[in-house]
Amino acid sequence: MPVDLLLIGVKAAIFLGIWLTLVPAxxxxxxxxxxxxxxxxxxxxxxxxxxxxxxxDALKFFFKEDVIPHHVDKALYLLAPAAILIPSLVxxxxxxxxxxxxxxxxxQDIHFKFQIADVxxxxxxxxxxxxxxxxxxxxxxxxxxxxxxxxxxxxxxxQMISYEIAMGLAALSVLMMxxxxxxxxxxxxxxFNGETGKLFGVLPVSGWLIFHQPLAALIFxxxxxxxxxxxxxxxxxxxxxxxxxxxxEYGSMKFAAFFMAEYCNMVTGSALIIALFLxxxxxxxxxxxVAGLPVFFKIxxxxxxxxxxxxxxxxxxxxxxxxxxxxxxxxxMNLGWKVFFELAxxxxxITAVVIGFMSVS
Amino acid sequence: MEYALFFAxxxxxxxxxxxxxxxxxxxxSGLYLLxxxxxxxxxxxxxxxEFVAVVQIAVYAGAIMVLFLFVIMLLNLRFESxxxxxxxxxxxxxxxxxxxxxxxxxxxxxxxxxxxxxxxxEGTTAALGMELFTKYIVPxxxxxxxxxxxxxxxxxxxxRKHN
Numbered sequence: 001m002p003v004d005l006l007l008i009g010v011k012a013a014i015f016l017g018i019w020l021t022l023v024p025a026x027x028x029x030x031x032x033x034x035x036x037x038x039x040x041x042x043x044x045x046x047x048x049x050x051x052x053x054x055x056x057d058a059l060k061f062f063f064k065e066d067v068i069p070h071h072v073d074k075a076l077y078l079l080a081p082a083a084i085l086i087p088s089l090v091x092x093x094x095x096x097x098x099x100x101x102x103x104x105x106x107x108q109d110i111h112f113k114f115q116i117a118d119v120x121x122x123x124x125x126x127x128x129x130x131x132x133x134x135x136x137x138x139x140x141x142x143x144x145x146x147x148x149x150x151x152x153x154x155x156x157x158x159q160m161i162s163y164e165i166a167m168g169l170a171a172l173s174v175l176m177m178x179x180x181x182x183x184x185x186x187x188x189x190x191x192f193n194g195e196t197g198k199l200f201g202v203l204p205v206s207g208w209l210i211f212h213q214p215l216a217a218l219i220f221x222x223x224x225x226x227x228x229x230x231x232x233x234x235x236x237x238x239x240x241x242x243x244x245x246x247x248x249e250y251g252s253m254k255f256a257a258f259f260m261a262e263y264c265n266m267v268t269g270s271a272l273i274i275a276l277f278l279x280x281x282x283x284x285x286x287x288x289x290v291a292g293l294p295v296f297f298k299i300x301x302x303x304x305x306x307x308x309x310x311x312x313x314x315x316x317x318x319x320x321x322x323x324x325x326x327x328x329x330x331x332x333m334n335l336g337w338k339v340f341f342e343l344a345x346x347x348x349x350i351t352a353v354v355i356g357f358m359s360v361s
Numbered sequence: 362m363e364y365a366l367f368f369a370x371x372x373x374x375x376x377x378x379x380x381x382x383x384x385x386x387x388x389x390s391g392l393y394l395l396x397x398x399x400x401x402x403x404x405x406x407x408x409x410x411e412f413v414a415v416v417q418i419a420v421y422a423g424a425i426m427v428l429f430l431f432v433i434m435l436l437n438l439r440f441e442s443x444x445x446x447x448x449x450x451x452x453x454x455x456x457x458x459x460x461x462x463x464x465x466x467x468x469x470x471x472x473x474x475x476x477x478x479x480x481x482x483e484g485t486t487a488a489l490g491m492e493l494f495t496k497y498i499v500p501x502x503x504x505x506x507x508x509x510x511x512x513x514x515x516x517x518x519x520x521r522k523h524n
Contacts, residue, residue, distance in 0.1 A: 076388070121411050121486060128415045131423025135395075138427065142388060142434050150434060157431045161424060181486055 011116050015093060018307075023263040024054030026314055033315075034322045064252035069144075072249060076143035081250070081257035084136020088264040090129050094119055095271045096184045098281055098302040101295050114303070115184075122181040126272065127168055130227065134160040136261065137229075137246045144249035152245030155235045155329065160227055162336035167223035169344035170216040173351045174209055174276050187280030191291075208279035215347045217277040219340050224269035226336070228262060230317060232324040235332060270313035274306065278313070281306045367407055374400035387433045391426060398422045412486045 028043070028051065035042025044050040068074060093116035100113040119125045134157050141153020178186045190208050210217040226233040237245030247258040274280060281302035283290060290301050327335065373396065380393040398421045405414035493501050 121415050124415045128419035157427050
């Protein structure tokens with residue numbers, strides 16, 4: 001029992017460490033890369049190449065005066081920043097980062113799963129928790145008692161609900177191919193084993209699911225952009241229209257919480273994209289070689305591969321943000337309901353027909 | 362342990378349920394309803410019905426309550442000077458509610474043993490899916506049609522005003 005508790009503590013520390021490293025690093029990358037793309041210098045004063053800038057930012061947030069405007073609904077105003085951070089952290093905690101492995105510690109054999117919680121319903125849990133992320137934005141918008149904040153909150157609730165449907169349907173195609181709700185099973189299925197594997201006992205498959213479900217992957221990735229409120233879908237905080245959107249009335253660490261939540265959501269969303277479509281820790285043609293390595297090397301390679309993919313996808317997020325202009329609100333809604341919803345549904349039907357046909361013949 | 366959790370979640374569910382109808386601020390009412398949903402989901406997990414619990418959160422908390430809050434905020438219902446219902450409907454409501462509670466307890470006391478003996482499938486998604494698509498296929502499809510009809514009706518009512 002104490003060893004179990006210790007393990008959970010260690011895992012929580014590792015996950016929190018990953019998150020606390022990636023989020024400030026992403027903020028810096030975002031600022032430097034955007035500056036590079038726009039032919040500016042960006043923050044390069046604090047430390048070499050400005051790499052200490054995130055620490056300076058964090059210190060500034062901590063020492064700012066913690067203002068609570070008098071016209072806000074105090075309880076909900078304070079609840080909102082917490083409500084927006086929790087769902088994305090919880091979602092991240094169920095994504096496995098490597099295969100489970102065994103070792104002994106203090107004379108006890110330990111089966112170590114590189115995820116904080118292995119919930120039996122896997123991906124459904126992810127969607128249930130992720131759908132709660134909208135509350136932080138909506139409550140923040142409403143409690144601020146400011147018409148721009150409220151508009152931002154309302155936009156986000158409509159936007160996130162709309163794109164959740166397309167996202168769920170895209171993931172459904174993957175679930176149908178895997179025949180399992182477990183994220184671990186979905187990743188395991190994408191491991192290349194040197195020959196064409198059999199899926200469902202009949203469907204020939206090997207390699208990453210993005211090759212088998214390109215449409216689902218595209219819809220899923222775009223829906224993740226919409227769910228994280230990143231450009232080109234950052235309508236809830238469109239500066240030109242809404243000042244700052246739902247976080248206009250927030251300052252110091254409470255603003256920082258909203259700010260971190262955006263990057264936190266990006267990390268979680270990227271991890272989901274990798275787990276569902278980019279093979280998790282799979283290295284495609286090197287998989288048989290990795291599987292033959294001694295256990296600790298294997299785990300190290302798998303972890304490094306997952307992290308590398310995470311960083312690549314996060315870079316993609318940043319590059320897209322500084323490349324595309326923002327959608328208009330009606331375009332956003334039309335795209336969600338009249339294009340992605342139908343395409344995702346069509347994809348589910350085609351996947352079902354193909355799986356059914358393959359299992360008959 | 363399970364009993365303690367059961368009573369804790371039940372207590373919070375009941376208290377927040379009462380708060381839903383006594384709050385004068387519609388947004389707070391909605392949030393207390395959300396808390397009730399979470400407690401119900403926790404109770405489902407205690408019953409080993411993980412799938413139902415997750416669906417409870419995804420559908421009710423993640424979608425329906427968001428839309429409720431959306432409407433409440435859009436209508437800008439801020440502070441009601443009095444509770445929502447006038448006295449007479451409120452009395453009728455309390456009466457019907459009490460009647461329902463009595464009936465519920467009656468059925469619960471009478472049918473406790475019978476429900477335990479019946480072979481309830483495990484809460485796994487696969488088992489639930491098998492039951493839904495074989496034994497209960499007709500009610501399942503009928504519920505789907507019912508939802509579709511309700512949706513079409515809502516769209517029709519919303520459209521008619523413009524023409």
